[in-house]
Amino acid sequence: MSRSFLTGIVLGGLLLGSLSGTIQAESKTEQTATGYVFQDTNQNRKRDPGEQGLACVRVSNGREVVCTDQSGKYELPVTDDTILFVIKPQGWRTPLSKNLTPEFYYIHKPAGSPQSKYPGVKPTGPLPASVDFPLYPQKEPEQFRAIFFGDPQPRDQKEIDYIAHDIIEELVGTDASFGVTLGDILFDDLSLFESQARGIALLGIPWYNVIGNHDINYDAPNDKLSDETFERAFGPAYYSFDYGQVHFxxxxxxxxxxxxxxKKTKKEKKGHYQGGLGKEQIEFVKNDLQQIPADQLVVLMMHIPLVGVEDRQDLYRLIEKRPFCMSISGHTHHHEHRFITKEDGWRGPKPHHHIINVTVSGSWWSGSPDERGIPHTMMADGAPNGYSIISFDGTEYDLDFRAAGRAASYQMNILAPEEVTADQTSEIEIFANIFNGSERSKVEMQVGESGSWTVMEKIDDIDPSFNKLSETENAVEGKKYRNLPKAKKSTHLWRTKLPAGLKPGTHLIRIRTVEMDGDKHQSGRVIRVLPAKPAEKTASTSGTEK
Incomplete structure (x- = not known):
């Protein structure tokens, strides 16, 4: 996959960056790109006379990171496959496309992308004499919120419509500052990038994109060329930006x-993907972080969870000494808070917090449809499909789990029988799936108004509710929906037993939780307790044998 970075806007086959000056002669050897970062006061995306250059703004070619001088000028080496991009500073925004994707890059591919099933970048021609980046001032409070989508992964337009009705409609009017899709924007059909982006643009906020394993060109002969269509749609596949006090x-x-x-045969090439970053990207992260203060929160956003990345140790060495750093991914279609420790080679003074985000598509848009015709698509860990909203405040952050089509208060599923007999209560297990729970959560149960609160036991097991649901739905013959996946162990499941001595009647089970960030949630479930069954009379064994 391409590890190069460029900047600009693709429109009608032309890159509409803020380019000025005459065109330099094309060269197949390394060249030096020069340009300015400037305040675009008339918003025409061109550096006009009198428009001020901005000093100390970072610009990168996907490897080196340089700061502009007092006049706003920078210089960087480029090859014939480079993406130049500005690292958006705090208090400024970049231009946005008609679909509100940030346009902070210029793509330099003089010959364009190689031919593939899904087209990449058209030939960009010779390197311009000046590759300029316009910026616009904006207010960025220290406290802000961002939306995170894991794996929307639509196969076709029908499933893009599912996303619109299941997720987008309820988020219109959001007060979030921006959003991010954490990879698997699509499910292999890269012709749908535009349609997917149009739907998300209805939210009215800038939207960043992470590349996933279903967003690459599978007919690419190597990693470097596997991002070509993604680059055409969204620009570089790795980059960084500041918002408020946070570096992303x-x-x-x-x-x-x-x-x-x-590669040596004419047979069809069968490639495969793995989690990895590569030396060039690691070098970019190193150079990028060297200019980020130690007391600034750094948020790493990726697709494959960090513990599944082959060269993650190289990344660990760059972040493990930073006191404020977290990461977030998608890919596995379950929701989890993972704390990376020395068992995985982490050498930091405290565990690294990595979030595997809930997915928009849940279990790949599977399961029986609801009244809207949209599959319920519950994830295999027993959590519903949905998204996250993270609130940032300086170096602090707080993740809120949001289930699609549900109230914000829907944070758990309680599994209990409808009825039990009074003599059975102490044998009956109650399960609570706390969707955003972690090993640092405290979960308790109470039965009735006067019952005592009992600490529930965290277990790593499959959710019995999902297991029953998948077995029941998948057994239906002639169904027109996709099978649910096999249940997987949940990292946010708790268990306890009902107290003994419950009197016959209708009782309310309450479950409350305090999550790692202090968020508190409570929910309830009604259960009926029936009178104990009378003991069965045993037949008399007395009598006269004959």
């Missing part, structure tokens, strides 16, 4: 592997 880094952790022996 988007990573491309999809490595496309084509075996060498297949």
């Amino acid at each position: 880094i988007v990573l491309d952790d999809i490595e496309w592997i084509v075996p060498e022996e297949n």
Whole structure:
């Protein structure tokens, strides 16, 4: 997958960056790109006379990171496959496309992308004499919120419509400052990038994109060329930006592997992907972080979870000494808070917090449809499909789990029988799936108004509710919906037993939780307790034998 970075806007086959000056002669050897970062006061995306250059703004070619001088000028080396991009500073915004995707890059591919099933970048021509980046001032409070989508992964337009009705409609009018899709924007059909982006643009906020394993060109002969269509649609596959007091880094952790022996034959090349970053991207992260203060929160955004990245140790060495750093991914279609420790080679003074985000598509748009015709698509860990909203406040952050089509208060599923007999209560297990729970959550149960609160036991097991649901739905013959996946162990499941001595009647079970960030949630479930069954009379064994 391409580890190069460029900047600009693709429109009608032309890159509409704020380019000025005469065109330099094209060269196949390394060249030096020069340009300015400037305040675009008349908003025409061109650096006009009198428009002020901006000093100390970072610009990168996907490897080196330089700061503009007092006049706003920078210089960077480029090859014939480079993406130059500005690292958006705090208090400024970049231009936005008609679909509100940030346009902070200029793509330099003089010959364009190689031919593939899904087209990449058209030839960009010779390197311009000046590659300029316009910026616009904006207010960025220290406290803000961002939306995170994991794996929307629509196969076709019908499933893009599912996303619109299940997620987008309820988010219109959001007060979030921006949003991010954490990869698998699509499910292999890269012709749908535009349609998917149009739907998300209805939210009216800037939207960043992370590349996933279903967003690459599978006919690419190597990793470097596997991002070409993504680059045409969204620009570089890895980059960074500031918002408020937080520094965000988007990573491309999809490595496309084509075996060498297949390259020597005319047979169809069968490649595969793995989690990986590559030396060039690691070098970019190193150079980027060198200019970020230690007391600034750094958020790494990727697709494959960090513990599944082959060269993650190289990344660990760059972030493990930073006191404020977290990461977030998608890919596995479950929701989890993972704390990376020395068992995985982490050398930091405290565990690294990595979030595997709930997915928009849940279990790949599977399961029986609801009254809207949209599959319920519950994830295999027993949590519903949905998204996250993270609130940032300086170096602090707080993740809120949001289930699609549900109230914000829907944070758990309680599994209990409808009825039990009074003599059975102490044998009956109650389960609570706390969707955003973690090993640092405290979960308790109370039965009735006067019952005592009992601490529930965290278990790593499959959710019995999802297991029953998947077995029941998948057994239906002639169904027109996709099978649910096999249940997987949940990392946010708790268990306890009902107290003994419950009197016959209708009782309310209450479950309350305090999550790692202090958020409190409570929910309830009604259960009926029936009178104990009378003991069965045993037959008399007395009598006269004959």
